Amino acid sequence: MGRKLLLEKAHVEGIRTYEVYRREGGYRSVEKALKMAPADIVEEVKKSGLRGRGGAGFPTGMKWSFIAKPEGIPRHLVCNADESEPGTFKDRYLMEFIPHLLIEGMIVSSFALGSNASYIYIRGEYAWVAEILENAIAEARQNGWLGKNIQGSGFDCEMYVHRGAGAYICGEETALIESLEGKRGNPRIKPPFPAIKGAWERPTVVNNVETLAAVVPIMNIGGEEYAKIGVGKSTGTKLISACGNINKPGIYEIDMTISVEEFIFSEEYCGGIPNGKKLKACIPGGSSVPILPQNLLLTTAKGEKRMMNYESLSDGGFATGSMMGSGGFIVLDEDQCVVRHTMTLARFYHHESCGQCSPCREGTGWMERVLKNIETGKGKMSDIDLLWDIQRKIEGNTICPLGDAAAWPIAAAIRHFRDEFEWHIKNPEEAQRRNYGLAHYADPIHVPTPPVTA
Amino acid sequence: MITFSQEKLAKVAELISHYPQGRQKSALLPVLHLAQDEFGGWLDTPVMDYVAGLLNIEPIEVYEVASFYSMYNLKPVGKFMFEVCQTGPCMLNGSDNIIDYIKQKLNIKVGETTADGMFTLKTVECLGACGYAPMMQLGKNYREHLTKEKVDAIIEECRAKAN
Amino acid sequence: MADEVKAPPANFKVTIDNITIEVAPGTTILTAAREIGGDVTPPAMCFYSKLQGSGGKCRTCLVEVAAGSTADPRPMPKLVASCRTTVMDGMIVKNITSDKVKDARAGVVEFLLLNHPLDCPICDQAGECHLQDLGYEHGKEGTRYEFPRRTFEKEDIGPYIQLHMTRCILCYRCTYVADQLTDKRVHGILDRGEHAEISTYISKAIENDFSGNMIDVCPVGALTDKTFRFKNRVWFTKPVDAHRNCENPKCCGKTTLWLRGEEVFRVTARKDQWGEVQSFDGKPGWICNTCRFDKKETKDWTIEGPTLINRHSVIAQGHYVGVIKPKETLQEVMGGREPLLLMDIHDVSEVNKLNIDLSKIQGPAHSNDFNK
Numbered sequence: 008m009g010r011k012l013l014l015e016k017a018h019v020e021g022i023r024t025y026e027v028y029r030r031e032g033g034y035r036s037v038e039k040a041l042k043m044a045p046a047d048i049v050e051e052v053k054k055s056g057l058r059g060r061g062g063a064g065f066p067t068g069m070k071w072s073f074i075a076k077p078e079g080i081p082r083h084l085v086c087n088a089d090e091s092e093p094g095t096f097k098d099r100y101l102m103e104f105i106p107h108l109l110i111e112g113m114i115v116s117s118f119a120l121g122s123n124a125s126y127i128y129i130r131g132e133y134a135w136v137a138e139i140l141e142n143a144i145a146e147a148r149q150n151g152w153l154g155k156n157i158q159g160s161g162f163d164c165e166m167y168v169h170r171g172a173g174a175y176i177c178g179e180e181t182a183l184i185e186s187l188e189g190k191r192g193n194p195r196i197k198p199p200f201p202a203i204k205g206a207w208e209r210p211t212v213v214n215n216v217e218t219l220a221a222v223v224p225i226m227n228i229g230g231e232e233y234a235k236i237g238v239g240k241s242t243g244t245k246l247i248s249a250c251g252n253i254n255k256p257g258i259y260e261i262d263m264t265i266s267v268e269e270f271i272f273s274e275e276y277c278g279g280i281p282n283g284k285k286l287k288a289c290i291p292g293g294s295s296v297p298i299l300p301q302n303l304l305l306t307t308a309k310g311e312k313r314m315m316n317y318e319s320l321s322d323g324g325f326a327t328g329s330m331m332g333s334g335g336f337i338v339l340d341e342d343q344c345v346v347r348h349t350m351t352l353a354r355f356y357h358h359e360s361c362g363q364c365s366p367c368r369e370g371t372g373w374m375e376r377v378l379k380n381i382e383t384g385k386g387k388m389s390d391i392d393l394l395w396d397i398q399r400k401i402e403g404n405t406i407c408p409l410g411d412a413a414a415w416p417i418a419a420a421i422r423h424f425r426d427e428f429e430w431h432i433k434n435p436e437e438a439q440r441r442n443y444g445l446a447h448y449a450d451p452i453h454v455p456t457p458p459v460t461a
Numbered sequence: 462m463i464t465f466s467q468e469k470l471a472k473v474a475e476l477i478s479h480y481p482q483g484r485q486k487s488a489l490l491p492v493l494h495l496a497q498d499e500f501g502g503w504l505d506t507p508v509m510d511y512v513a514g515l516l517n518i519e520p521i522e523v524y525e526v527a528s529f530y531s532m533y534n535l536k537p538v539g540k541f542m543f544e545v546c547q548t549g550p551c552m553l554n555g556s557d558n559i560i561d562y563i564k565q566k567l568n569i570k571v572g573e574t575t576a577d578g579m580f581t582l583k584t585v586e587c588l589g590a591c592g593y594a595p596m597m598q599l600g601k602n603y604r605e606h607l608t609k610e611k612v613d614a615i616i617e618e619c620r621a622k623a624n
Numbered sequence: 625m626a627d628e629v630k631a632p633p634a635n636f637k638v639t640i641d642n643i644t645i646e647v648a649p650g651t652t653i654l655t656a657a658r659e660i661g662g663d664v665t666p667p668a669m670c671f672y673s674k675l676q677g678s679g680g681k682c683r684t685c686l687v688e689v690a691a692g693s694t695a696d697p698r699p700m701p702k703l704v705a706s707c708r709t710t711v712m713d714g715m716i717v718k719n720i721t722s723d724k725v726k727d728a729r730a731g732v733v734e735f736l737l738l739n740h741p742l743d744c745p746i747c748d749q750a751g752e753c754h755l756q757d758l759g760y761e762h763g764k765e766g767t768r769y770e771f772p773r774r775t776f777e778k779e780d781i782g783p784y785i786q787l788h789m790t791r792c793i794l795c796y797r798c799t800y801v802a803d804q805l806t807d808k809r810v811h812g813i814l815d816r817g818e819h820a821e822i823s824t825y826i827s828k829a830i831e832n833d834f835s836g837n838m839i840d841v842c843p844v845g846a847l848t849d850k851t852f853r854f855k856n857r858v859w860f861t862k863p864v865d866a867h868r869n870c871e872n873p874k875c876c877g878k879t880t881l882w883l884r885g886e887e888v889f890r891v892t893a894r895k896d897q898w899g900e901v902q903s904f905d906g907k908p909g910w911i912c913n914t915c916r917f918d919k920k921e922t923k924d925w926t927i928e929g930p931t932l933i934n935r936h937s938v939i940a941q942g943h944y945v946g947v948i949k950p951k952e953t954l955q956e957v958m959g960g961r962e963p964l965l966l967m968d969i970h971d972v973s974e975v976n977k978l979n980i981d982l983s984k985i986q987g988p989a990h991s992n993d994f995n996k
């Protein structure tokens with residue numbers, strides 16, 4: 008059984024309340040942090056090797072050290088609780104069940120960064136979670152953990168919840184900042200980066216919920232101890248939200264030393280595929296990352312066991328690997344249709360494009376329409392190459408990574424499941440009645456060498 | 462005339478105080494949520510103009526924002542809105558069947574409202590409940606692990622609530 | 625000594641398509657390329673140097689940075705928007721010498737034209753449309769898009785300006801004009817993604833003193849002058865530079881009049897070679913609505929002389945006073961380079977089909993010569 012740092016106490020009766028949370032050892036990290044110099048806290052986080060849990064995996068300590076500190080200008084910490092990447096629902100769990108953990112982590116982080124007003128930007132649909140957080144903030148304030156002169160340290164910090172209103176793009180940090188300023192969620196053109204000019208033109212750090220929560224165990228056990236958990240550059244524990252065709256969908260805290268196979272099939276985690284079906288494919292890190300067929304999912308192209316960590320999941324690049332991303336683990340069984348699934352993702356990105364830059368604004372809708380044609384039996388063989396060309400022309404050419412996020416799933420689906428697309432086109436009627444099934448993908452020994460494309 | 466109650470106005474003032482001085486526009490999203498809840502579940506032009514006045518910004522700034530975010534309704538909606546997620550993970554777990562079932566049961570298409578003004582059916586993209594699929598949003602809450610039976614029960618529940 | 629601090633060079637050296645120049649720090653790649661001029665300059669559909677915050681959106685100006693700077697000569701992993709990327713000392717940029725750029729730009733042009741109505745023959749911007757130029761130079765024939773094009777409900781935005789949303793490329797320039805030049809913005813970008821549109825939401829008139837400048841900054845025919853509409857094609861009018869003593873202190877009073885005989889068909893701000901409003905004494909030469917819409921007689925103006933059209937657009941191919949048609953071959957005129965593309969208008973236009981050949985129409989073509 009892996010070590011739990013975040014969810015260890017999540018199921019203690021009443022942990023949502025301040026009283027129980029404090030009794031279970033809550034807010035100790037704040038006590039410790041307030042006695043330290045802010046720079047030492049940043050150092051501790053650096054030592055921990057913690058990487059951002061929002062998707063990009065950027066080292067958190069390093070990010071914090073970039074924040075500009077111009078004289079007389081306030082700085083802000085903003086928690087990214089927009090959580091809208093399909094397959095990802097871990098932050099909600101954390102905030103819903105153990106809200107004080109996030110608040111505790113945010114107080115420590117605010118102190119480290121010198122933020123006297125910190126914000127939690129939460130997706131608008133999580134209305135009840137926003138209320139839970141507001142109650143927890145009020146409790147923390149009543150008990151002297153927020154407000155003026157926290158615990159007599161001289162440090163002031165206020166914390167506010169800001170509800171979004173339905174826009175995936177507001178998870179992108181500069182769009183989030185725009186939205187926090189009461190504007191449309193159009194990502195900003197960088198530079199300047201938020202660490203220099205973020206919310207209200209002030210230096211700002213945006214971090215994911217899980218990242219900020221992880222600051223608590225880092226402070227409690229020390230950065231070095233935290234870094235010992237896991238392997239290589241994948242330190243600490245990671246929350247995985249597992250969904251799709253598995254027996255036990257839900258949130259799992261893993262320590263990044265287990266294999267993908269174990270994660271899917273062991274009773275401790277997903278518990279295998281329902282109804283005795285076979286595994287067909289999986290998107291291991293949220294809808295934006297490449298889908299992998301079963302064989303490449305369980306074993307890397309080098310023939311090694313694929314592990315649930317940053318390095319192993321991306322082993323092989325996009326040709327034969329994928330990414331850890333946000334930890335949204337989507338499993339497809341043998342009866343699922345990759346074309347249809349990819350079509351829903353294309354529809355998602357089309358729906359969520361902010362419309363600012365031309366490749367994403369025009370290209371996402373185009374891809375959805377072509378995919379819909381293929382799915383509904385109106386496709387042409389040339390459509391596959393057309394899709395490939397459209398995604399290629401979007402990727403890397405847009406303002407923000409949403410363009411890439413829209414392109415990758417389609418590229419990967421074509422790369423690994425091209426014959427399924429072809430079958431759809433050649434058998435338009437049959438494809439309406441049944442799915443393609445497994446084909447050769449379920450053969451774990453055979454590792455195809457797909458064309459390597461940048 | 463469109464106005465908030467004293468209590469709601471105090472809430473608006475409180476929201477504005479969350480943001481730096483002179484940056485009252487930052488409170489636009491939360492204030493629009495308040496306004497939508499208060500004035501019939503959607504944002505009519507006079508309501509948006511009122512909000513613009515409260516925050517001392519131009520009406521177009523409110524229209525731009527209200528039309529960007531999917532949670533703001535710019536047209537009237539039914540008393541209960543079924544917002545069913547249709548993205549990949551939910552699709553894998555049969556969200557399409559649930560959508561079809563609701564269509565048939567309420568005799569409306571996606572995007573329509575029943576003649577009695579009770580129910581609106583909307584399809585939405587991932588709501589962050591993929592592990593509890595299929596699911597929908599109903600008011601401020603989520604209804605998860607949907608089945609036909611559950612949908613029946615929810616419809617009954619809403620009808621009972623309306624009476 | 626190692627700790628001797630070297631003063632940063634007063635000027636940065638930057639190499640674009642093998643041509644090296646020196647520019648002041650803080651200059652963008654696009655501005656540097658404009659100093660070199662010619663084909664080295666990336667096309668810019670959304671950036672407008674006189675409008676703060678503009679640029680970055682259309683992606684036509686993407687270039688490859690082959691070396692970031694002398695200090696850090698690594699290439700940049702992605703193409704960058706030249707209009708919003710500042711140069712570093714020793715930076716090496718590839719524009720038309722990069723296949724990656726050409727490929728990406730062809731993609732961007734295709735995206736921009738995807739939902740465009742291609743109604744050039746009935747569009748008042750025809751002849752001075754940047755999208756038309758871009759399509760000629762970087763586009764491909766025909767479209768791979770097999771779906772109905774996007775349409776929008778028509779919106780009336782007052783007596784002076786005509787809005788054709790289907791032609792808009794969402795460069796945001798007009799919103800910056802409204803924000804930065806007028807005291808109240810009544811129009812903006814509504815909705816999101818593919819459905820995003822320029823609108824006032826409830827059909828308000830855009831009537832501010834300086835709103836007419838939105839027409840001048842619009843790179844396409846989405847915002848056009850209602851007082852000029854349907855009267856003439858630009859290439860049949862003769863542009864002359866003129867000025868008047870405008871009472872409005874913010875108006876520069878220097879304009880271009882578009883004449884046919886003695887009649888003033890249209891008044892615009894004076895444009896530079898990049899299609900932007902010219903600056904006078906370091907200030908952008910915006911003009912007020914009175915000069916633009918109300919002064920439609922030659923006696924209102926002091927005429928300075930014919931306007932030099934130096935943009936490479938189709939109007940420049942016209943027959944203006946003093947322009948001598950070159951006898952040499954194209955390559956000689958273009959300094960050894962081949963023209964990127966020579967195109968027949970029938971190929972790019974869906975409206976101007978062969979059966980309504982422009983050349984068969986008597987006199988200047990009017991919009992009602994084409995049954996829409």
Ligand SMILES: Cc1cc2nc3c(=O)[nH]c(=O)nc-3n(C[C@H](O)[C@H](O)[C@H](O)COP(=O)(O)O)c2cc1C
Binds near residue numbers: 059061062065408
């Ligand atoms: C389109 C898009 C959506 C994103 N959505 C989220 C999100 O929902 N939650 C999140 O934490 N980060 C999201 N990110 C990543 C953020 O931009 C940012 O990198 C992250 O919040 C940084 O936090 P971290 O360093 O703690 O991971 C998104 C990025 C993009 C481009």
Ligand code: SF4
Binds near residue numbers: 176193365408409
């Ligand atoms: S890539 Fe898409 S979402 Fe990002 S800025 Fe461009 S249009 Fe907006």
Ligand code: SF4
Binds near residue numbers: 793794795796797799
């Ligand atoms: S109307 Fe013209 S200026 Fe305004 S955004 Fe569209 S193309 Fe740009």
Ligand code: FES
Binds near residue numbers: 095591
């Ligand atoms: S896919 Fe339906 S909630 Fe995520």
Ligand code: FES
Binds near residue numbers: 682
């Ligand atoms: S001109 Fe640079 S992106 Fe449009």
